[in-house]
Amino acid sequence: MKKKMISFASLGLVCATFFLSCETKNQAEEEQLETALETPAKIISNTQAATLFQNDQNTRLSQIGKENTSFKDKAIHFDLAILESYISRLESIKTAKNIPVTGVSFVFGADANGNRTMFLMPATRNTELDYQESFTIENGQFLTFKHVDITLKPQISSQNDENLVLSPNGYLSFNEATALFNNYQTQYIQPVAKKVTKDYYTKAVWYSFEEIKGYINYLKKKSVDHNLAITGVNVFFGVYNNDLSLELKSNAQTIFLTASSQQQSIINIKGETLQGFTQDGFFAKDSNESIDGSLNFNEGHLSPPPPLPEDCQNKTCWHPWH
Template sequence: MKKKMISFASLGIVCATFFLSCESNNQAAEEQLDAALETPAKIISNAKAATLFNNDQQTRLSQIGKANTRFEDKAIHFDLATLESYIKRLETLATSRNLPITGASFVFGADANGKRTVFLMPSTRNADLDYQESFTIENGQFLTFKHVDPSLKPQNNSQNDENLVLSPNGYVSFNESVVMFNNYQAQYIQPFAKKVTKDYYTKAVWYSLDELKGYIHYLKRKSHKHNLAITGIDVFFGAYNNDPSLELKSNAQTVFLAASTQQQTIVNVTGKSLQSLTQEDLFAKNDENVNESLAYNMGQLSPPPPRG
């Protein structure tokens, strides 16, 4: 009798172990599938984020006499909740006014002291020029923000009555954004253009609304899973390698996005900071694991090169 009881008990242990093993394997498979479905396509590795950051320092800032720019002045911070509210605003506007809003562009700017910044504007596709053109609405007037122009003219009367241009410090008017745009042209594009001749110089980077929402969802999910306390997104200027295979993106200015806590910019789920990553001599050159990365890139550069 005791032998039978022991046999049944042993069988129970074996079965329990088997089912626990199956459950563990299924859970691992589900988590892997979930990660594959939830990871945005434009997430980039830590190595690529660091390369973009360092390229900007070497091929842009160092070339135009701004090599001593502090790391703190390179992080352009947007609050996560504010970004979510902004995207909802654009979606509501698209529906209520039947506007073909395709996404939002991070438009390049600089303040009066020469510090670089970006501001967000809704965009719609310009079919004639074949690019995503930013716009805003003021005093009931639809105002385009043409990145193809070397500089823009302010309006006679500009007021922030629709809240469609989002800067790191809050919503700004058309004229305020024009000043920042023209400052960037004068302080960053013109000095660089004297050294490097290109068909065009990037002045904005575009993402669809779904891409931005997907990235925010991804960060919130990773923040909850890994207890990261992500509160915002930091935008950094970057530059692509001078590689002919990149075609139009070769040696082009861009921006990339990274997760932000209240203390620092982090680039992966272990809480690795971008600053520490870029200060290392050999920064994770073989790190191509995007599933643990929190950096985002590969937006559409604007304006396009002129047509021949």
């Protein structure tokens, strides 16, 4: 009888151990699944972000005599709460005015002193030219912001009554945004074009509402989970590698986003800074580094697209970054 009792007890211990093991395994799998679901698809590794940053310095700024641009001047800051409110407002306008707003474009600009900047505009799809076109509304007038144009013409009268163009320093009118856009053409694209031969030069990067909202929510969650006090998003210019496998993105200008905490650009949940990461030379690491814990966001859709090939003039072709 004792032997039977011992056997039953042993069996119970084995079962308990088995179920505990199963529970632990399932819990681990659930945690992995939760992590995968909460990480936006366009999160990139620290190495990838640092490489984009270094490429911009080496292939753009250094080529046009602006290699001494300070790190502070490279970080284009947007307050997280203001950015979130702006996205929400654009979605409301989409419904209220029945405009097919597809997302938001980070449009490139340069101020009167030649410093690069960025401003945000709502975008809608231009089906004729096959790209995401920015726009604003002033005095009830719908005004497009064509990135395919070399320069834009200011309006006779312009004021930001709808507040649809968001800069790091507040809202802009169409004419103010136009001045920044045109300055970028003369200060950065024209000098680069003499050094870097391209079929097109990026002037804006587009994200869908789902993408940008997912990134904001991701930062907010990481801020709480890891006590990071993230209060903003810093936008940096970057350049893709000169790699033929990237096709039309090869050596193309882009941007990447990362978190801002206590006036620092932090790139992961450990609180490491982008400035420290790049100065230490870690950008030379294997580009397959894990994205676990990364706070960097990229893979935006470049605008404008290059001219369509001859066999694509019938609009049946599709650009890979759209």
